[in-house]
Amino acid sequence: MEKSHLGFDVIIVGGGIVGVTLAACLKQTDLRIAIVEAQPLDVVTQRQRAYAMSLLSQRLFQELGVWEAIASRSGKYRNIQLSDENFSGVVKFSRQDLKTDFLGFSGQHQVVLESLQASLRGYDNIRWFCPAQVTAIHYQSDQAIVELSSETQGNLNIQGALVVGADGPRSLVRQGAGIKTRGWKYWQSCVTCVVEHEAPRNDVAFERFWGTGPMGVLPLTENRCQIVWTNPHAEAQRLKELPPDVFLEHLEQHTGPQLGRLKLLGDRQVFPVQLMQGDRYVDQRLALVGDAAHCCHPVGGQGLNLGIRDAAALAQTLIEAQQRGQDLGSLAVLKRYERWRKRENLVILGFTDFLNRLFSNRIWPVVWVRRMGLVIMAKFSPLRLFALKLMTGQKGRQPRILA
Ligand SMILES: Cc1cc2nc3c(=O)[nH]c(=O)nc-3n(C[C@H](O)[C@H](O)[C@H](O)COP(=O)(O)OP(=O)(O)OC[C@H]3O[C@@H](n4cnc5c(N)ncnc54)[C@H](O)[C@@H]3O)c2cc1C
Structure with missing residues (x-):
């Protein structure tokens, strides 16, 4: 059967949050954009996960006009706390440190993705x-x-100046282009779940480090929070399979008195975690963004924030190239994006790996050194401020949404 041919400027493979953010950044240009998503839209939005999202992601969503829709359905945290098991030296960050209204927000996958999808409606390009x-x-x-x-649209060929791989960690676009990756799979998996908590206070995101792995607690709306609890693989699987009351008892011992009694809402899920960096982010007529290009340990909640930053940086690079009349798929243009993002992402990949290795450890000299580190950080403001700015996306080159 004869295939139809359709022409575009940018073909984005992957309609997750990163791919759709890129489309949203380009929507007001006259570029013709195709988004190819393997799963039906209602399935893509159903993922049960909330992300710690940075001030930079918030600012980009504001510039894209989607922040109000997201903000009304998201928890905002005004404080962040880092602690080591039950050690008293807790590092506290507050919104006063950055003179902002909050330090980050917990974006639920469905809320963020639906808001971005809605923002594309009505754009013929x-x-x-x-x-x-x-x-x-x-x-x-x-x-x-x-x-x-496609079952609904048949077999067809589409063509474009540039293909963007936004198709997640197992990216077929990356593999098909022969781009190798470096990194490793951790010995850990994350158990995630949503719980309702007894304590009414709900504006603190905390990361509590245990010898088995870090535990992130992210405040959601209505006295609920998302737990991301890293453990060795077998232990994570065991925690998932425990009867709910036994699991909750165990969880309460690890969250401490801060949240009070907990009630499990929905299922527990287990995700193995990995560190991965693509050897290249670009080739002639190809660019990778988000988890297709890099993955990091969930400690500190950075992965999606990096991907959103990639999307905005790539969009800015493409719009500037278009204004100069340059070929969007040329290596000269795409290398600008790679030079911008690859090194910055590596810093965060290294930072999250360092945190996980330093704290997922029960060797006494290491425990002593890291606890001293927490005490120094708690007392030494410049170091605390540096770490806070890094985690909230304030360091590095800031992308802008251009039209
Ligand atoms: C337990 C856990 C907790 C986390 N917590 C946080 C956090 O708090 N904060 C944070 O910033 N990050 C967090 N992350 C990381 C975050 O989940 C990822 O970085 C983010 O989901 C990557 O988004 P993406 O759009 O690049 O990829 P994905 O979300 O994987 O989306 C890829 C899309 O591409 C589609 N696709 C795949 N293959 C094809 C194909 N061949 N053709 C067409 N479409 C295709 C998929 O269906 C999907 O819709 C966490 C990760 C884990 C595992």
Whole structure:
């Protein structure tokens, strides 16, 4: 059967939060954008996860006009606390440190993705192919051709100046282009769940380090919080399978008195964690963003924030190139994006790996050194402020939303 050919400037493979953020950053340009998503839209939005989202992500969402829709359904935290098991030296950060209204917010996957999707409605330059499978990509000197197979739209070829891989950690776009990665799988998995807590106070996000791995507690709306609890694989699996009351008892011992009694809402899930960095983020007519390019340990809640920053940086690079009349898929243009983001992401990948290794450890000299580190950090404001700015996305080159 003859295949139809459709022309675009940018073809984004992957309609998760990072891919859709990129489309939203480009929506007001005259670029023609295709978004190819393998799963039906209602399935993509259903992921049960809330993310710690940085002030930078908040500012970008504001510039994209989606912040109000997200803010009305998200918890905002005004304080962050870091602590080591039951050691008294707690490092506290507050919104006064940065003179902001809050230090971050907990964005639920569904809320963030639906708000971004809604912001694309009415833009004729954006077209969805969903659900659609990419069956092949051919990179040519002047264009890339993406072969799609879709139950609803049939088999078709679309072509564009640039293909963007926003298709997550197992990215077929990255693998198909032969881009190798470096990194490792951790010996740990994360158990995630949402709990309702007895204590009414709900504006503190805390990261509590245990010898088995860090535990992140992220305040949601209505006295609920998201738990991301790192443990060795077998222990994480065991925690998932414990009867709910036994699990909660165990959890309460680890969250401490701060939250009071807990009630489990919904299922527990287990995710193995990895560190990964693509050897390249770009090739001729190809760019990678988000988890397709890099993954990090969830400690400190950085992964998605890095991906959103990639999307905004790539959009800024493309818009500036278009204004100069340059080919959007040329290596010269795309290298600007890679130089901007690859090194900055590596800093955060290294920081999260360092935190996890330093704290997931029961060797006494290491415990002593890290506890001294917490005491010094708690008392030495410049160090505390540096760490806070790094975690909230205030360090490095700041992307802007251009139209
Ligand atoms: C337990 C845990 C907790 C975390 N907590 C945080 C946190 O608090 N803060 C934070 O910033 N980050 C956090 N992260 C990291 C965060 O989840 C990821 O960085 C983020 O989801 C990556 O988004 P993405 O859009 O790049 O990829 P994904 O969310 O994986 O989206 C990829 C999309 O591409 C689609 N797709 C895949 N293959 C194809 C294909 N061949 N064709 C078309 N479409 C395709 C998929 O269906 C999907 O919709 C956490 C991670 C874990 C595991």
